[in-house]
Structure formats: C-alpha cells, structure tokens
Amino acid sequence: MEIGQILQPSAVKTISSCTSKKRLFHDLGELAETSYGLNPSAVIDALIQREGLGPTGVGQGVALPHARMADATDVKGIFLRLEKALPFDSVDRQPVDLIFALIAPENAGVDHLKALALVSRTLRDNAICAKLRANSEPATLHTILTEFQPSQAA
Structure with a gap:
C-alpha cells in the first residue's frame, strides 16, 4: 500500500486558521465530501x-484522526496543514x-491498519514533516506525501 492509493490530490488543503478540534473535523468532513463523495455529517x-x-x-x-464508516467503500485519506497549530x-x-x-469501511480490517501504519511511519519522519511545514501549496504537499517511501512497507 502507498499513500498515493489512499490520498487524492483534491483531499489535500492548507488552512490558515482553525479555532477548535470540532471545527477541524468539520473541515475534514467537507473535504471528504468534495474529494470522495462521502456524507460530511457522517x-x-x-x-x-x-x-x-x-x-x-x-x-x-501530528494528528491521525481515523474512523470507520458504513458509507466508505475503501480507505480514503485527507491531509490538512494548519498555518497556526491547534x-x-x-x-x-x-x-x-x-x-x-483516514476514513475506512466498517469491514476494512487489515487495510485500515496498514494505512494507519503507513501514514504513521511517514509522518514520524522529521524531514518529511519539515518539508510539509515549509510548503503551503496543496499540490506540493501531495507530492511530498506520495513520493516518500517509508523503510518498512505496509
């Protein structure tokens, strides 16, 4: 599994200001709707x-919020970079x-865990995080995330 398989370019965004964790989840829900057609409220x-x-x-x-949903057909990723930490x-x-x-189907089983492990290993890399923090353009962020190959493949 590779990040490019679970993260669409349209599901990457930089947000200048986010006031709460609840607002962050709303932003994630909106991006899940526009990128993957998922019900934002769900x-x-x-x-x-x-x-x-x-x-x-x-x-x-780094935060790795994740959930399982009946409406999800496969594992989907959403990446947000906040200009002001929350x-x-x-x-x-x-x-x-x-x-x-990460949003996964209720019956995703090992695929959900593999995706979580992959993302975790990627974002544990200090050089990757530094590059992500140094860029705000969504296309560049997507490239940084999808080009990195963690040493232990999921």
Missing part, C-alpha cells in the same frame, strides 16, 4: 465518536499542525 460524527475513545494526536505536531490533547501536549485523517 464523517464528522464518526471522527468525533472515535476521538471520544482517546485523542489521536500522536505527538510532534490544541489537540496530543500525547506530548503539543498543538498539531499536520493532520492526516
């Missing part, structure tokens, strides 16, 4: 429900500015 509800089980902020300014209840208590959300 995406928002699924992400909020999953976040209620425990924060998905993994540290170093408090997110991350494990290191630092605000986040790089968000890679």
